[in-house]
Amino acid sequence: MFVARGVKTDHKDLIHDVAFDYYGTRMATCSSDQTVRVWELDAQAGNWNCMANWKAHSGSVWKVTWANPEYGQVIATCSFDRTAAVWEEVVGEGSIGDRVSATHWVKRTTLVDSRTSVTDVKFAPRYLGLVLATCSADGFVRIYEAPDVMNLTQWSLQYEIPVKLSCSCIAWNPTYPRHFAPMIAVGIDESTPEVPKVMIYEFNENLRRWNRIESLKDITDPVNDLSFAPNLGRSHHLLGVATKDLKVVSLEPTMVEDDNQVPSSNKVTTRTIAQCSDHNSTVWRVAWNVTGTILASSGDDGCVRLWKGNYMGNWRCVSILRGDGTQATVEPTSAAASATSPVGSFGNSRFMKLGAAAALKQDVVWH
């Protein structure tokens, strides 16, 4: 049983990313209309109210991400305009349209190292400090650090990793580090099938550099999104990959046992443990729940599917969520139009009628 709510975002173009903050009480959305909106949860009503809205870039804003709240209310954005930016909420008068708010968001820095569109930006896990990774269409992963967490205007480019292929997305391994070195997965969206589509980089403490330790060769289609599962004591990492279909890859580090040092594994054994094409279309996004047991994927069929591995390691779709049940409340005038037109497609993707997607799974309780 689930409740679907339409939210009128007032974004004037496509929404490319949404991110919840650490506590789940705030939400940030970013859009091609070059703005970022920050939403706050009305705990009683369960509604999201827009608390701030500002023009963040001079191009489409691709991704938005929250920093850990110990660094303050900080978000990072990246854009088609070749920059990434770090924003901080400060107390002081601001305004959303005609309303006056008590806080406003200030741009703390602009990271201008990329020569092409910056396609993803992600804060590192908390234990690494205030560290930001970006990847760009020109094939670089850049890792920035704010050495002084009280001063968000100073970011130094620590590492520039040449991936040499157009990067679409990046993910940090959130695993608690003491037994794993910091790890990054990079998704590639090149259309040529020969090149690897997911690269795994690991930080080598001794050499102080990021090494590519693996590239997943059995993924041949452009990667749209990827995400590491939170690791709750597993010996392997789980990586959800959104490409033409949904894949779950397990990365098993071959550990070099060393008493007190952080082991640098230098090698991982990868295994695709699930390949799910239930969406019958391109999968665009993946996200894990906080315990790393359920994977949510969003595909071109407009549905969100929830996946869970059973004790045998088989991944099954446990639920399908669709928003169109409540579409009427979103925009009454558009309901008719969107019901007849295919959802979200540009050229190469396959069309799927909304009604057809619903018929795939019978045992879902609709609300």
Place this chain on the structure above:
Amino acid sequence: MSRGESGSYASTRSMSFNLGDGPANALALSKDNSHVVVAGRNVFKILSIEEDCFVEKVNLRVGKNLNLNYSCNDVVWSILDENLIATGATNGAVVLWNLSKITRAKQEHVFADHQRTVHKVVFHPTDPFMLLSGSQDGTVKCFDLRVREAKLTFKSNSESVRDVQFLPKNNFSFTSVSENGSVQLWDVRKGGERPFLTFTAHSGPVFSCDWHPDSPNILATGGRDRAIKVWTVTNVASLEHSIATVASVGRIKWRPQRKNHIGSTSLVVDASVCVWDVRRPFVPFAAFEKHKDVATGIIWKSSPHIFLSTSKDCTVWQHVFRDATRPASKAMPQALAVNVRRGEIAQAVTTYQSDSAAPPRFPIFNRKTASLDEQFHMARSLFFTFEAGRLLRDGFRVECAERYTLIGKSAQELCDINSKIALSLNMKSVALVWEITKLFLNTRVTEPVPHIETTKVTVPTPNHVSQAPPKPKEDNEDHISDDDQNHSSSELESQDVLGEIASGLHMTQNLFMSAGPTYEFQINQEGPVLPAEAFQHRHEIREGSPPLHLEDCSPRDVDEAIETVAVENRTSYLKFKFVDPVPAFDFSESLTKALQFHAKEGDVQTAVCVWLVLSPLYKLPIERRVLEAWCYAYIELLQRNRLYAQAAVVIKHCGVLGHLSQESTSYLICCGKCGKPLTQKAGNFCDKCRKAVARCGVCHMTVTGLMSWCQGCGHGGHIEHLRKWFSGHKECPVGCGHVCHS
């Protein structure tokens, strides 16, 4: 020869020509689109456009005296006379070139009327003898080519005119745009005094303007404020659309035969030429990324599918729409996020909705073209939130976190309490785990498990007796003989609650512990490993916080054996003394498995909580790495739910993540008198004042610990002293005269 028809478009291809001599500033097509003239500071050439290449026909930059007249900012080819070309030069000259001249140098006439650089020249669309020029000197001049002189001068309201253009289908009016952001409309018949319309279009310079070739009164302007604006200009100008570009807009040009499409180049940064649909102002409809440097001029080849552009990278390109990149197709059409706390999912999906709410009439036919071209501007995102409830929060219950009791009582009691809590929340399997844990604990006390005896190697030397912390554990004793030398040192005592728990543990053990003989027996049983470890007294200090009661820290068994600690040891004595060595059912294994199962299912809550309750008495054989991950995950869950107190309990008692409580906490202090930061070394002594920072105003001694002070005068001291003082006085004890107590 017109190649612009869509029939021949299929055979046309993208091609380029390298000018070699320098960057080009502008280009113009001949009337029949067969030739293009390219002009720049050091380049001035006519190229013929062949099937699949450009061929250089004429280099106009020849002659004895290559002065600044050859340095062109703009070039235009007469629409009516195919031999006539006009250029605007960087020295302010407007130069006419006659291609029919027999000599090599084709220069026909030079108008030296402008004081500064000429930015733009344009021929009248119907009058072959009228030429307009806009210049950096802030004027627009109208030349009559018959009399070879500037007939009219239009003084704009700014320092610099960047673009001029005649209105289509109107023989007498033209617009000029200027660096102060204004657009002016002039009537040539009324002379150069006043424009008949002036409006401010941009904040900052306007670099380009273009009238829509088909729709009357539609004007587009592009400026440094990174916007292309589309205006309906009648008696007043009203803004229709505003396109937000990545960089300052250099040149704009409407796409022929397409009502809503306009091409643009950037002045800086962005080397691509973009074609926009004005109805979707944020994403280019198409982008052409052939140039390596910013494009300086574009011109459509009278077909909507082909255009030419020049660039600072010294090339001329013919672009074909077929080869365009479609930025929108690369854009992520969906967004998805899982709210870790509330079990909520947010999703944004792309939809195509027409503003008119009319569904497309023939969705089956021409869907392909409709989806790209017609639907392009209708792209919007629908945004949903799903409350998937408990499903996503798999294994974490806030209620449990809030109500579980993990410390402060005997383990059995804790199990009872927590089991009831779980049951009341309808978590039967979790309740069962608690019950089993309790059962396990009971067996541990009465029925020791044989296998454990092998683990105990720490030397129990009951040589030191410390006072038991006043915290009775289980139902036993007050007297503790701390068997480990380790604990005889200050370490144990210095620990607070942690220490109490730990020593509580020792009590239990010591109940059953006698002295020497047991020890000897153990040695016999254990074999020769013992002596080495007998000297390993101190804990290795790990992550800043000593493990609670891991007496045995020999590196050998850091991982597993260590987890079975003193407790078992003692129980092994127990066995020796009271119990038959009947192999009892070993709960520890199954309990470990149960916890591992719960953790795997995402229920770290149960795993960590059970472990925490058990840990003072018995360490399950769980890898430290795994345990750390569990605790870390559970702490994060608690923190995300703002259950900081509960998180602190876990950090404190889990024994493996003690360092977390020592991280990220710092305080900086400075002297209250002079503001100088105090160094750690000097304590509360200020180097500058040469005094202790906090002195009591009454007793003049340094205050350590709590201090109270007056916010008015800043003097203070020991709370007790001040209380005494102010019971009899109102003024400051220091004698500053401030009436602190009013």
